[in-house]
Amino acid sequence: MTRAARLAVPTAAVLLLVSLPLWANSGVVFLAGVTMTSAVFALSWNLLFGYTGLASFGSAGFFSIGAYVSAVLLREGYGSLFLLVVVLAGLVGAAVSWLVGCVALRRSKGIHLAILTLALAELLRITLSHTRWLGSEDGLPNIPRPTLPFGFVSVDLAAGNNYYWFLCAACGVLTAALWWIAHGRFGRVLRSIRQDPERAAFIGIDVHACRLGAFTLSGGFGAAVGALYAPWSQIVTPDLGSMMHSTQPILFTLIGGATSFWGPMIGAAAFAVIDFGTRTLVGMSEIVTGSILLAIVLFAPHGLAGAWRRLAGARVRPNPNGNTAAGGAIGRPAMREGAW
Amino acid sequence: MTMKRRTVLTGLAAGAGILAAPGILRAQDSGPVRIGLITTLSGPGQFYGNHIQTGAEIAVERINKAGGVAGRPLELVVRDDKGNPNTAVTVFRELSGSGIRLFAQGTFTALLLATTPLLKEANATMVMVGPQALALTHEAFTPNAFRLGFSSPMAYGAFGALMARRFPDIGRWAIMMSDVAALRDIARYFEVGLKREYAALGRSEPEVMNPVLATFGAADYRNQISTLMGSGAEGLLNVLQGTDSVSYYKQARTFGLDGKFKAVADSGNELSIAKAMGGNTPRSIWGWTGWYQDAAPNPVSREVLDAHIRRTGDGYPNWYVGVAHDSIAVLAAAVAATGSTDSAALIPTIEAGNTMGCTGTIAFRKDDHTFVGDVTFVRFGRETGDPKGWRVFETATLPGDRFVEPATPGKPFG
Amino acid sequence: MFALINGLSAGMAIFLVAAGLTLMFGVMRILNFAHGAFFMIGAYVAATLVGSGPHSIATLIGGAAVGGAAVGLLGLAVERVVFRRIQHVEEHFMLIATFAVMLICVGAVKLIWGLDFVSVDPPPGLDGAVSIGDLFVPQFSLFVIGAGVAVFLVLELFIHRLWMGKMIVSITADRWMANLLGLNVPVAVTLAVVASFALAGVAGGLLLPNQTLSPGLGDAYLLLGFNAVIIGGLGNVRGAFVAAILLGLIDSFNAVLLPQAPGIAVYVGMIGFLLLRPEGIFAGRRA
Incomplete structure (x- = not known):
């Protein structure tokens, strides 16, 4: 595959997303917005999993922290400071994440960390659903979309599809930031920890501090994207922090491929298609969704990104750089775990 | 720079609106009168959602047998909200984007709180099937929605x-x-x-x-x-x-x-x-x-019960069946009376309406559109x-x- | 005092679910999301056999046995078609496989048995209560305690006394080494997986009179089962047994001592346990 072809796919995807409101049904547009936020959410989770080797089952807790912070502040009329609100939500998420990480990462790892984070997120969800001023189980509805001032002109994000385009831009910024972290020095350090924590410690890396850093960043990004999500969906409920929501980034990542930076995004997109496709399959949606997942597991056991790379790789062999196509594949060849 | 960009975007959006508009008009002026039914048809809420779907289908069947609405047949477009507010909004926007102006929706309150704020902009009229939460007709009141449910x-x-x-x-x-x-x-x-x-x-x-x-x-x-x-x-x-x-x-x-x-x-x-x-x-x-046939028998109620027995063999239908039937009946009667699916025409008609349903004469309080009945x-x-x-x-x-x-x-x- | 008996009974119910879960984790290194769904299928199969009012305790146990056998067969199929084909893939990927199997099972149950609630009553002999002093104890609670202890003892015997069990233990401890030593690993793994599924089915059948059947049944026990497996130390049957009792007691005393906030103590207890004894109750020992 040529360089041009490698660029063509992401460019087409971006163009497709940005132009969506111009030609697609508004239900599809709404779903695309939700999918963008869940894709970035999944990327933030994969910073922890794919790069650091830590699995959190409570990531939805951070997402819901961000969403609630944003929902409360927008309902209180801080819309003109929305960009600050998103940053603030990210900071709150990062702070909580840091606190949790301080305690949790010292004591547990692997499946224990997963269940510990799950239990904490459940406690948060139960607390939210009993908090009257946050709307209990029914959550906070009618979240207004903000108006952003830019010097002399202001952009009303509530009008038309403005918030959608804002969401595109904001998710793009967050994705770029995550890409930069993952491919920068910190990302390389994290990968070395994932591969062999003891060796990493031996060569002078503070393993605990780096893991804590990744955990904090992951929580912060999760909360920031939660803050972007709230005015898009215009309702937040405690279920945002539920176990089912925590499993979403996990599914997206694994279906898409954890070893590729873009894997979680591909997974999120695939899920959106499945979800939209099964909305009319009364009584059959569980079986159909389950069967599709199973088929992916059986026939593409390295995720869709892996399957795509294999397909692309087969076509361009021999590959002079050792690269197997698809832009952001990371950590090869050491990250490769299967025999593909 | 910002100004220019914004103008461009607005222009593009307006262009898209014009492109889309003829489709919408065509969809509602001829052919069947379409009602969007949004309910929970997977997950734990499906127990209720299935009854709602059954009741709504019985209503459509009855109305079409009696000649439809203003000479046009009634068509139910069913969507699964999966018990998730996002999916509810997605399918609502999908249906309203395809030109549907009439909606019946129900199971969980949070899902209604997610979609009802969108009704006005979509020029849509909704009957909420069976919810009890106070918020829907109080702090979250919207004139485009009617609660055909029993407030707590x-x-x-x-x-x-x-x-x-x-x-x-x-x-x-x-x-x-x-x-x-x-x-x-x-x-x-x-x-x-x-x-x-x-x-x-x-x-x-x-x-x-x-x-x-x-x-x-x-x-x-x-x-x-x-x-x-x-x-x-x-x-x-x-x-x-x-x-x-x-x-x-x-x-x-x-x-x-x-x-x-x-x-x-x-x-x-x-x-x-x-x-x-x-x-x-x-x-x-x-x-x-919410509905039990023998408690206050009336001909509609009897017919719905018989239809339910024909479909499922069950002579003791869940109350949602009756209420869902009535939700569709209210919308159909209002369209028949006004000959329009425009919410501005429908809302006063439903407010003044006296449709006969399973639950008797269906009346909503004008001030907050909550159902008041036996x-x-x-x-x-x-x-x-x-x-x-x-x-x-x-x-x-x-x-x-x-x-x-x-x-x-x-x-x-x- | 009543809370104690009830906690024991609830704990045993959790153990019945956790036993298969921990066995599966031992050999496959996965938390099986589909376990709750198989529990549910076992319950539905048994309920179809025994009807809404089983005639005797034997009928109930027989129904549970058939339910267990049916789910065990299903497990064999799942192992052959799914697990075996992806066993060399990263273990996290197994999670999705079990998640997908769970979705399919829930969907299938809806299609086969419908959505209406199904209720099975305790058989004569288990529908009453006995008085011990001034304590009022439902017979069914005693039955569940007995069933839990029985399943535990059978597993203990199997794992620590029989050759096959010892083989599974060695695979749990080090699969690679077991293979190197010439043990027939695939057969043992299949056996353990089928046993795990069958245990889920039996649990579903035995607990029939306790709760109501609906396609959402799997969820109620799955999370508690997970918790017991984690606290007990993954793959450790003895640990799961003790942890299940602890969880049952914690929840039961939560209901009595802190009635305003039911269900909170289990999570707080979980978090405490994970922080204090992250390797499980019997840290360092595997069984």
């Missing part, structure tokens, strides 16, 4: 009053409920209705104990049952939902539930308990229901002589207007 004060205020009348000697009531904030209103307004009626009867006020709580979806209720049995209460209000409730009655049987309580009131499970428990149904339970209760229980193992002993109806809360559209109540 109306349904459970009336329930309390009925219990007071039937069991004026009970001095202490206990409440069993799931630890779910949305259910607290049920207990609260039951207590209000109970105490008011005792006062009206000139009796001394009964004690209503703090609710005994269990987690939602729990498997074991024996500790709670033990607490209830030792409480000395003679009346019991059960606010558990669905399978929780059946598990609870089953486990309570061993402890002698039947002998302990003179009165058992069940908030929302009506006959689904007896259908699951058969010959082991408790001796006698009073249950609230509240129905059934008493059922174990009956060894009956092949089903249980039977309905009696019914009671109370006028809802005595109990419904005052209208405060746009502002919270209480």
Whole structure:
């Protein structure tokens, strides 16, 4: 595959997303917005999993922290400071994440960390659903979309599809930031920890501090994207922090491929298609969704990104750089775990 | 720079609107009149969603058999909201984007809170199928939505009053409920209705104990049952939902539930308990229901019941069937009367309307679009002589207007 | 005092679910999301056989046995078609496989048995209560305690006394080494997986009279089962047994001592345990 072809796919995807409101049904547009936020959410989770080797089952807790912070502040009329609100939500998420990480990462790892984070997120969800001023189980509805001032002109994000385009831009910024972290020095350090924590410690890396850093960043990004999500969906409920929501980034990542930076995004997109496709399959949606997942597991056991790379790789062999196509594949060849 | 970009974007959006518009007009001016039905057809809410779908389909069938709406056939477009507010909004926008202006939606309150703010902009009219939460007609009121459901004060205020009348000697009531904030209103307004009626009867006020709580979806209720049995209460209000409730009655049987309580009131499970428990149904339970054919028979109600029996063989349909039928009937009648699907025409028509449905003449209060009608209760229980193992002993109806809360559209109540 | 008996009974119910879960984790290194769904299928199969009012305790146990056998067969199929084909893939990927199997099972149950609630009553002999002093104990609670202890003892015997069990233990401890030593690993793994599924089915059948059947049944026990497996130390049957009792007691005393906030103590207890004894109750020992 040529360089041009490698660029063509992401460019087409971006163009497709940005132009969506111009030609697609508004239900599809709404779903695309939700999918963008869940894709970035999944990327933030994969910073922890794919790069650091830590699995959190409570990531939805951070997402819901961000969403609630944003929902409360927008309902209180801080819309003109929305960009600050998103940053603030990210900071709150990062702070909580840091606190949790301080305690949790010292004591547990692997499946224990997963269940510990799950239990904490459940406690948060139960607390939210009993908090009257946050709307209990029914959550906070009618979240207004903000108006952003830019010097002399202001952009009303509530009008038309403005918030959608804002969401595109904001998710793009967050994705770029995550890409930069993952491919920068910190990302390389994290990968070395994932591969062999003891060796990493031996060569002078503070393993605990780096893991804590990744955990904090992951929580912060999760909360920031939660803050972007709230005015898009215009309702937040405690279920945002539920176990089912925590499993979403996990599914997206694994279906898409954890070893590729873009894997979680591909997974999120695939899920959106499945979800939209099964909305009319009364009584059959569980079986159909389950069967599709199973088929992916059986026939593409390295995720869709892996399957795509294999397909692309087969076509361009021999590959002079050792690269197997698809832009952001990371950590090869050491990250490769299967025999593909 | 910003200005320019914005202008461009707005221009593009407007262009898209113009491109899309002819499609919308075509869709609604000829061909069938389409109603979007959004309900929960997977996950735990499917138990209710399926009944709603059945009721709505029966309504469409009946209306089309009688010649449709203003000469056009009625068509139901069903979408699964998957119990998720995002999916509800997605399918709502999908349907409204394809030109549908008429909606019926129901199961969970949060899903309605997600879609109802979108109605006005979409020029859509919605009948909310069966919700009880106060917010929908109070702080989250929107003129484009009508609640064809029984508000908590109306349904459970009336329930309390009925219990007071039937069991004026009970001095202490206990409440069993799931630890779910949305259910607290049920207990609260039951207590209000109970105490008011005792006062009206000139009796001394009964004690209503703090609710005994269990987690939602729990498997074991024996500790709670033990607490209830030792409480000395003679009346019991059960606010558990669905399978929780059946598990609870089953486990309570061993402890002698039947002998302990003179009165058992069940908030929302009506006959689904007896259908699951058969010959082991408790001796006698009073249950609230949104629709029970024999309580206030009318020709529509009879036809819907017959249609349900033809479809499923079940002669005791869930109350959602009747209410969902009526939701579609209200929309169809309004379209027939105005010849339009425009919300500006439909809203006043529905406000003034007097459609005949399963639940009698369907009337909404003009101020906040909440349904006001008779509240129905059934008493059922174990009956060894009956092949089903249980039977309905009696019914009671109370006028809802005595109990419904005052209208405060746009502002919270209480 | 009643809370104690009830906690024991609830704990045993949790153990019945956790036993298969921990066995599966031992050999496959996965938390099986589908376990709750198989529990549910076992319950539905048994309920179809025994009807809503089983005639005797033997009928109930027989129904549970058939339910267990049916689910065991299903497990064999799942192992052959799914697990075996992806066993060399990263273990996290197995999670999705079990998640997908769970979705399919729930969907299938809806299609086969419908959505209406199904209730099975305790058989004569288990529907009453016995009084011990001034304590009022439902017979069914005693039955569940007995069933839990029985399943535990059978597993203990199997794992620590029989050759096959010892083989599974060695695979749990080090699969690679077991293979190197010439043990027939695939057969043992299949056996353990089928046993795990069958245990889920048996648990579903035995607990029939306890709760109500609906396609959402799997969820109620799955999370508690997970918790017991984690606290007990993954793959450790003895640990799961003790942890299940602890969880049952914690939840039961939560209901009595802190009735305003049911279900909270289990999570707080979980978090405490994970922080204090992250390797499980019997840290360092595997069984």
